[in-house]
Amino acid sequence: MFDILSSLLKYIFITIIYLFIFGVIRLIYLDISSASKQKFVIKKNTSYLKLINIRESLDFKVEETYSLGKGVDIGRSGKNSIVIKDPYMSSKHASFLFKDGKYFIHDSGSTNGTFINGKEVKKTPQPLKDGDKIRIGQIDFLFVAGG
């Protein structure tokens, strides 16, 4: 009696496990396809960096926009909040600070330097205003102030 039951149910059991896996994968798929649509949305009243270079001309991964939040580090090493594998960038290149409603940038001892509108920035934080052009490594960013 048990033999027949077991040999019949084994097909059902395996089918059910696969249906379970299918169900999980399907839900994950729906989850991803809805999440990826919102990836590049930026809040209206936050400041962000916009890429000026044409993305296809760079042979490393870089996004169109980077949100600045409460201040970020930028560099080649995986420890920074913005990681860009640009060979002309130092492992810890520059930092953005947020103080009294304004953004400041300072260089973190990089080899090739950080520039605002062509002027080099040293270790002392420099204030940023809307439309400033920031050059880090090979990349040009446009600073867009929120508000």
Add this chain to the structure above:
Amino acid sequence: MFKFLSLRRPINMLIIANIIAFGLLYFYKKPYDKLVLVEGLAVTALICVSYFLIIKKNMGDEYLFLVVAMLASLGVLMIYRLDQELGFKQIMWLVAGIVLFFLSFYFYTKIKFLEKLMLYYFAASILLFIATLIIGSNINGSTNWIRIAGYSFQPSELIKILFVMTIACFFKNSEQFIFKTKTLNLKWKLNNKEFKNKIAFFLIVYSYIGFLVLQKEWGTALLLFLIFFMILYAFEDDIKLLLLNGAAAVSGALVGCFFVYHIKIRVAMWLNPWADAAGKGYQITQSLFAIGAGGFFGSGIGMGKPNLIPEVKTDFIFSAICEETGIFGGIAVILLYFILVYRGFKITLYTKDLFKKLVALGITLMFGFQTFIIIGGVIKLIPLTGITLPFISYGGSSLTSGFIALGILQALSKESYLGEEVIENAAE
């Protein structure tokens, strides 16, 4: 109303699978035992309640628990079929594991200073190691168990989690570290501190591995090294250090292969188990016979002879699953682990904070490599090392520590989801 019965909801599939499994177990032995049905009902109810709690309380990723619940129910089914008494114990451990899962979720979200405790993690691990070496008892050739009041407990399971935390602490903030010297050679002044920190960090990592080697736990030692190496690969810029560690590991493995009796046997039995199929290669050949006997759909639960394999309830449970549910069952188990590891990587990528990222990555790698090492071992893909299959193998320490790690991952997934929500709200 009927929406709840839809085949598209994975939780319903889980319930049906459990009903079939425990129904079969009820008919398995002649004096029908009603207790089996009660236990099965309790386990299924517990899983459902936990799952709905995770969804209702918005505790982050819902698939992690679902997949692990499926794996754990498969494990309970197999162990119950192999040995009724141990099956009952495993159910108890599963209940304890789920409670610990919620506890570790709660504590991880409440306690905020976990990233500053590097030396405490290390000290705790060393204490556990020394305790094992002194009062540990010897089971199956390795001294890795502590017996307290009739319960034996395997400290290395807990140490795996502590190891991940230690590494994460180092990468987050190496400044909390021992060496804060500013003196010494002027020429090296800039790089020296960082360099010395790294050396000390490697010493810590290798002392973990060294203690495991002392206890003859080759599998866990290999697992910890793989986690460490992968994290180093992902977060360390200096490729020389990576190569150095790789070279050290390879030379260590070669020395082990030629001079350590245990490893020599394992490698020989991996290359050709048929040379001594009745003696030293008995375990692996029986495992291969079992997998082969299963065929596509297996012999059916309770119809095979997996009891012939030594250690079938712990290390070789995958062979038993393959024999009784066939290669399709085996592939399903591997697919479930794939989903688990995939979710882990997704959580890692979405987490912003470096410490949390590393903890998530470490735990994910722990599950992934542990599965790879033991399944690879029983199917003779790599030399066999005895570690447990996470969430399926019999064993209280393995199951509960797995659930503790899962609770941490769940807490991290909640935080990474919160990060996403901020962006979503901003879009409106």
